[in-house]
Amino acid sequence: MKSAVETLNPTRVRLTVEVPFEELKPSLDAAYKKINQQVTVKGFRQGKIPARVIDQRFGRGAVLEEAVNDALPKLYTEAVNEAELNPLGQPEVDITELKDGELLAFTAEVDIRPALEIPDYSGIEVTVDAVEVTDEDLEKSVEQLRERFATTSPVERAAAEGDIVTVDLEAKVEGEVLEDGVASDVDYTIGSGQLLEGIDDAVTGLEAGGTATFTSELKGGSAEGKEAEITVVVKAVKARELPELDDDFAQMASEFDTLDELKADSRKRLERMKKFDQATQAQEKVLEELLKLVEVPMPEKLLADEVNTRKHNLEHHQLGQIGMTLDKYLEMQGKSAEEFEAELKEQAEKGIKTQFVLDEIVNKEKVSVGQEELTEHLMRRAQSSGMAPDQFAQAVVEQGQVPMLVGEVARGKALATVVEAATVKDSNGEVVDLEDEDETETAVETVEAAEAGDEKTEA
Template sequence: MKISVRNLEPTKAKLTVTIDKEEFDPYLDDARKEIAEQITVPGFRKGHVPGKLVDQRVGFQAVAGEAVNKALPDFYTQALQTKDIHPMAQPDVEVVEMPESASDDTKLKFTATVERRPDFELPDIEGMTIEVEKAEVSDDDIDQRLEALRQRFGTLVSVDRPAAKGDYVNIDLDAQIDGESVDSQEGISYEIGAGNMLDGLDEALDGLSAGEETSFESKLEGGEHEGENALVKVKVNSVKAEELPELDDEFAQEASEFDTLDELKAEIRKNAEADTLGMQATKARDAFIARLEDGLELPVPKGVKADMIKQQLQSKGLTEDDATAEQKKEAEDEVVKQLQDQMVLEALAEKMDVQVAQSDVFNFLASIAQQYGMDPNQFISAIIQNGQIGSAVEEVARSKGLLAGMREVTFTVDGEPIDLSEFLGSDENDAEQGAAEAAVEADESVAAAAAAAAVADTLSADE
């Protein structure tokens, strides 16, 4: 096999692969055997038809086409490994030449254009020391937790005044196009300021009292007339405000097992302080990745980036046409960061010679299935059937590489080493480190998890 590589961009390469006849012949033979199982030739048992007769019966081109379909993935993978190319997307493959008959000595030749991981050199992490910002519990943290608990015990009460941001209203909506009603709903409960319905609704409701109505223009978000402009009439049936309990001993007794508010606050602080080690692990992770990327040129594949930006916007209910420049910039920054982290962690996993066992992958997928309350075996089968097991393997490798790399580093806070072994585990128990990985990667956006979650959503919807 002869392989040549032309780098079209730092993140795109075109491979030209030429296969010798003796390398391609076994695929032709296998194709003939498979076809022989499917055809009937008088005088021969099914599956025992000679190769020459198979060529005559179905045509050599049909045999060669079947052989090429089986051969290309194998030779493409070999070419990537030989040239140390790490693909980040599916290739664009074109067959340039192939034999036209069994006696034709023309070699199989194909090209594969693929977006790839750029070349870069990771820093040596042996003996590395990284200073981490200290994770502390502030009075504001305690106040926020206490306020969240207070809101859980809030109640809605009717008010005789104009509606304002934060109020809950019961409304009727009627969307009209050219004077004809195209969609109407009654008795909808909506929090003013939530911004999760129609553009302009919050502004229209602000200042309206129960029994009053108004109209505004907006683009419809769904249904048969999705994307069309409509005149929306809105009527307010009732206005309610959230009434929160007073922060006193009586609230503490209602919301907890404690008798006084001071005791409740002390317990909240205790729990918050117990969470600081996990926060410290997250800060250490971020600082570690930042150190790995420091000074590196990390261009990202243009096609992959464009696809992920589109997906990012869609996850927020936006298209590239209606997203603002600021929203597009935010999505692009998130995607670039995600891709750069992914590339660096993949390189780290290779450098650390991380090995991924089947149990590692199944534990990873089982943890996602658990989040969705699904049967792990059913979920894993769906992942395999959807062809996403490879993404899961890659994500597990990145996670294991991250943990292995962090174990080689000394993390300090105010110059003093900190012990993160509770979250980083050891080489022997990587497969059991689901909780540790969850803590270290609490807000990590990973393509594999997203793909797996998409399967979970689909299965849940089917059920």
């Protein structure tokens, strides 16, 4: 087999391959065998039809087509390996010559990973937020814990903000009650903004048995987006009572005996959270600076496929799960279709660039992934997917996704290597030491977020 490579641009090549006909013999034999099993000819047992009879009855062209289809993937792979290419996606193959008994010639155009020059990244400097737990932060944390232990009790007075009201609702559009516009015994916290626009004003000041009518745009159901006349009947008013902040509360809400011990532990926990956030922020900023240093030619077909995949996943999976259309999503986001497409393309470009650059650093720095690191990552992925670890691991193996997981961890380690070489300071001008953080796993998450883009988070 002879092959030659023509560079069409930095991210696409054309392979020209010529194959002597004798190299097609195994595929020709397989073609005759396959056709033998599929057809019947009077006077011959199935599977025992001579090749010359198959040629006469079904045409030599059908045999050649079957043989070429069988041989092409192997021949293409051989040519790629011989040229030491890193192809991306499926090739566009064109058979240019097929002479029976003499020669098979074809071309294959395919996107390839561009050759990248990774400059010295040790000069990267970024600034992150300082780790400071304020009294306000602590107070807010303790108050959130207090809220979890709140109790409710019925009251005989007008409803006010913060109260929980039990209501019946009826929605009318153009004077007609909607089939799905009636709800009974709905509990609603006044001021939470979690039901219908206008309901807070309607129920505030009403006692049990009170009724009010207001107009609101429906957010779902058969008349979604339409203005409806809503009648609300308050059936009960309940007040929320928060426990006293004292040692008894500490004993009820935690393993500590005193409120001071509870607050001290809460402060330590908030500090750990802020350190984790600081590490993530450092990785995100270092990655941004790294990407600015490297010129990455963008494979256009790969980019187009990635944009289409992201759009499909957003429209049919993420939004589909919550019953929202893409048009409605764009309306809520205040974006035009053109703006959405531009953002999607920008996110896809960043994802591809992140993968290319970090993979190059993996090779340059000879980053390896240990079994323990892979297992830890697999456990985290299993947890986020809602599957049991052994079930997730089995699915990964069956679907051939182990190399994908190894690549994710390797890119995370590559980013951690760059962060370690960079200078990270906090907003107070102090150099930040990130060695105590689980850099690899947080870096893997940072890389995954960069590769996935923002549309997942927004949805």
